[in-house]
Each structure stands twice: as structure tokens, then as C-alpha cells.
Amino acid sequence: MDRELLLLGLLRREDMHGYQLTEFINRNLASCVDLKKPTAYYLLDKMVEAGWITRSQEQEGSRPPRHVYQITPEGEAAFRRLLRENLSAYHPARFTDDIGLALLDSLPADEARALLSRRREALAAELEAARAAPPHAGSWQLVIDHLRFHLAAELSWLDGILRRLAEGGTSGE
Amino acid sequence: MDRELLLLGLLRREDMHGYQLTEFINRNLASCVDLKKPTAYYLLDKMVEAGWITRSQEQEGSRPPRHVYQITPEGEAAFRRLLRENLSAYHPARFTDDIGLALLDSLPADEARALLSRRREALAAELEAARAAPPHAGSWQLVIDHLRFHLAAELSWLDGILRRLAEGGTSGE
DNA sequence: TCCTGACTATTCAAAATTGACTATTCAGAA
DNA sequence: TTCTGAATAGTCAATTTTGAATAGTCAGGA
Numbered sequence: 001m002d003r004e005l006l007l008l009g010l011l012r013r014e015d016m017h018g019y020q021l022t023e024f025i026n027r028n029l030a031s032c033v034d035l036k037k038p039t040a041y042y043l044l045d046k047m048v049e050a051g052w053i054t055r056s057q058e059q060e061g062s063r064p065p066r067h068v069y070q071i072t073p074e075g076e077a078a079f080r081r082l083l084r085e086n087l088s089a090y091h092p093a094r095f096t097d098d099i100g101l102a103l104l105d106s107l108p109a110d111e112a113r114a115l116l117s118r119r120r121e122a123l124a125a126e127l128e129a130a131r132a133a134p135p136h137a138g139s140w141q142l143v144i145d146h147l148r149f150h151l152a153a154e155l156s157w158l159d160g161i162l163r164r165l166a167e168g169g170t171s172g173e
Numbered sequence: 174m175d176r177e178l179l180l181l182g183l184l185r186r187e188d189m190h191g192y193q194l195t196e197f198i199n200r201n202l203a204s205c206v207d208l209k210k211p212t213a214y215y216l217l218d219k220m221v222e223a224g225w226i227t228r229s230q231e232q233e234g235s236r237p238p239r240h241v242y243q244i245t246p247e248g249e250a251a252f253r254r255l256l257r258e259n260l261s262a263y264h265p266a267r268f269t270d271d272i273g274l275a276l277l278d279s280l281p282a283d284e285a286r287a288l289l290s291r292r293r294e295a296l297a298a299e300l301e302a303a304r305a306a307p308p309h310a311g312s313w314q315l316v317i318d319h320l321r322f323h324l325a326a327e328l329s330w331l332d333g334i335l336r337r338l339a340e341g342g343t344s345g346e
Numbered sequence: 347t348c349c350t351g352a353c354t355a356t357t358c359a360a361a362a363t364t365g366a367c368t369a370t371t372c373a374g375a376a
Numbered sequence: 377t378t379c380t381g382a383a384t385a386g387t388c389a390a391t392t393t394t395g396a397a398t399a400g401t402c403a404g405g406a
Contacts, residue, residue, distance in 0.1 A: 106182070
């Protein structure tokens with residue numbers, strides 16, 4: 001229901017068409033959702049059926065007509081409900097990275113160290129990129145701040161592991 | 174491919190049947206994967222087809238027969254490849270929570286504060302639970318450590334937001 | 347002018363995922 | 377002994393997601 005919340009939140013500000021919605025989300029909110037285009041259209045269809053939004057044709061010059069979505073009063077009500085739900089609960093993030101860590105024993109210690117160093121570089125690059133992002137208005141900035149905070153924390157955690165490994169912490173197989 | 178990596182990693186240690194695999198994962202590795210039973214069976218089927226594992230019937234007393242899976246040499250090769258891939262890359266986690274944060278402006282400031290306080294309590298409870306978890310052997314412990322580290326970081330981040338909100342930081346609508 | 351590559355906008359068949367269900371065993375309560 | 381609730385083991389239909397394809401526009405270079 002979180003992707004619906006986000007779509008409603010964007011449509012509340014202004015009417016948009018599907019492509020615009022996915023582009024915006026993937027450019028600005030990739031750190032919290034991964035919304036592929038076909039999924040977005042699927043969700044929009046469902047929300048039309050649920051009466052949360054309406055779809056209308058927009059003809060502009062010689063272009064093929066586009067579908068523009070606008071939020072309804074029911075959609076506005078759903079938005080408020082979903083937002084309250086989202087804000088009050090804690091949704092644990094999943095760390096796919098940890099699968100590899102859990103199986104670290106299966107490789108010789110120095111290979112493990114070398115591979116994790118690469119991960120460290122990838123992570124450091126992400127952090128650099130996040131730091132370079134331009135500031136946003138209002139509470140959108142919170143998302144950017146959170147990403148930076150999280151990446152910095154992850155980096156220091158990973159460095160801790162690499163230090164431990166260098167000291168011969170977890171035994172190689 | 175990460176769930177396959179994990180299944181192979183478990184089957185490398187000992188032959189197991191489907192139910193055992195999912196139970197183990199959901200009990201011990203919920204912080205990195207969410208693997209429902211039907212999905213696990215689906216993946217196991219695919220891995221049998223790919224030749225990474227084999228399935229055999231196990232008859233025990235009057236029980237209905239169970240399917241036991243064992244890893245093949247091809248599976249072992251796949252395991253090593255997937256483990257190297259997983260370890261060397263950085264897989265960003267997604268923060269669904271941030272969707273609500275991004276839309277925080279849409280609620281009056283004191284309601285936002287109240288809702289986030291609930292989230293804070295849920296998060297604090299998770300951290301308590303994670304701290305209570307018993308220690309594991311070898312690199313499995315890394316997963317538990319990571320979870321604790323992450324939850325503690327999130328808690329301090331959320332407290333920071335709550336402080337800012339209390340000082341009237343982000344404007345209510 | 348014609349071609350090429352990038353962007354806009356959407357659809358579709360195939361693949362993956364899930365909630366709900368079936369069926370059995372077992373331990374303890376009534 | 378019979379019932380009940382929990383744990384074990386797995387399946388299936390329906391929903392959801394995805395990679396790949398389609399189709400038009402537009403800007404710039406050859």
C-alpha cells in the first residue's frame with residue numbers, strides 16, 4: 001500500500017500522467033521505492049477501479065493521446081488513512097547484503113577481505129553521490145538526509161568488519 | 174539470485190527439506206530476506222531444473238513422504254559464483270518508511286509528531302528484541318550485529334527528526 | 347533530407363509471488 | 377479416548393511484477 005500512498009501524494013499536488021509519475025519517483029525517491037513502469041500502470045488501473053483516481057485523455061498537438069490521472073475525494077481520504085498508517089508503523093528494511101556476510105566462512109579469509117573491499121568502494125561511491133545531491137524543499141529533504149545518514153552508518157559498519165577481518169577475526173574455511 | 178545463494182549455502186552444510194529451509198530462514202534471517210513458503214518451493218523447483226540441486230523422497234515411519242534436497246557439484250559452483258557476486262557489490266536497502274516522511278507536510282505538525290512517536294516506540298521495541306537475541310556461531314553473528322547496529326542508528330536518526338519537529342522545523346500544512 | 351539515438355508513453359505475455367487451503371502428526375487437556 | 381491447538385509439509389489459483397516490445401516525437405549530424 002506504500003506505493004499507492006506515494007502515487008496519491010504526488011497526484012494530490014497536481015494531475016500527472018503515468019510516465020511522469022514513474023520518472024519522478026525513480027529520479028527522486030529511488031532510495032525508498034523501486035517502481036517499474038508497468039507496475040505503476042497496473043497500480044493506477046487498480047486505483048481507478050477503486051475510485052481513488054480518475055483517468056482522462058489529454059490531446060496535445062499531433063502526439064498520441066496521453067492518460068492524465070487526477071485524485072478524487074475518496075482518493076484524498078485513502079491518502080490520509082495510508083499516510084497515518086505509514087507514519088505510525090516501523091517498516092524494517094531488508095539487507096540482502098547480509099546473506100553474503102552470513103556465508104563468509106565459505107571463502108578463504110583473504111579472498112573475503114578483497115571482495116568486501118570492492119563492496120566498500122561501491123558504498124563509498126554511493127555516499128559521494130548522495131552528498132552531491134542538491135537540496136530539496138520541505139520534508140522531501142528528509143529523504144535525502146536519511147539516505148546520507150544511512151550510507152555513512154553502513155560505511156562505518158563495513159569498515160569495522162574489514163578491520164576485524166584484517167586482524168584475523170572470523171575464521172576462513 | 175540472493176535467495177538462491179542462501180538456499181545453496183544452507184544445503185551445502187546439510188541436506189534439508191523445503192519446510193526446514195523456510196523455517197530456518199524466517200527464524201534466523203528475517204532481517205535480510207523475506208521468503209514465503211510457496212516461493213521457496215518455486216525456487217527449489219527451478220534449481221532442480223537448473224541442475225544445482227537434486228530432490229529425493231524420504232520415507233520415515235507412517236508420515237507422508239518428504240522431499241529432501243541435496244546440492245550438486247554444479248550447485249556448488251553456482252554457490253561460489255553467487256557468493257563472490259554478492260560480497261563484492263553493494264545492494265542498497267529500500268526505506269519504505271521514507272515515503273511517509275516525504276509527505277509529512279500534508280499533516281498538521283502535532284499530528285505528525287504524535288504518529289512518529291508511535292513509530293519510535295515500534296522501532297525501540299525491535300531494538301530491544303534484537304538485543305535479546307542469543308549469540309550465533311561464526312559469521313552468522315555478523316547478521317545479528319548488523320541488525321542491532323542498524324536499528325540503533327535508525328533510532329537515533331528518528332529521535333533527531335522528532336527533536337526538529339518539536340522545535341517547529343518542517344512546517345505543517 | 348534522411349538517419350540515429352534519446353525521450354515520451356504504454357502494453358503484453360511470461361514469470362514470480364502470495365494468501366489461503368489441504369493434510370498429517372503430535373502433545374496435552376478434558 | 378477424544379478433542380484441540382500447534383507444528384510440520386506442501387500445493388494451488390489468483391494476483392502482482394517484470395523484461396521486452398511497440399510506437400510515436402524530437403533534436404542534431406551527415
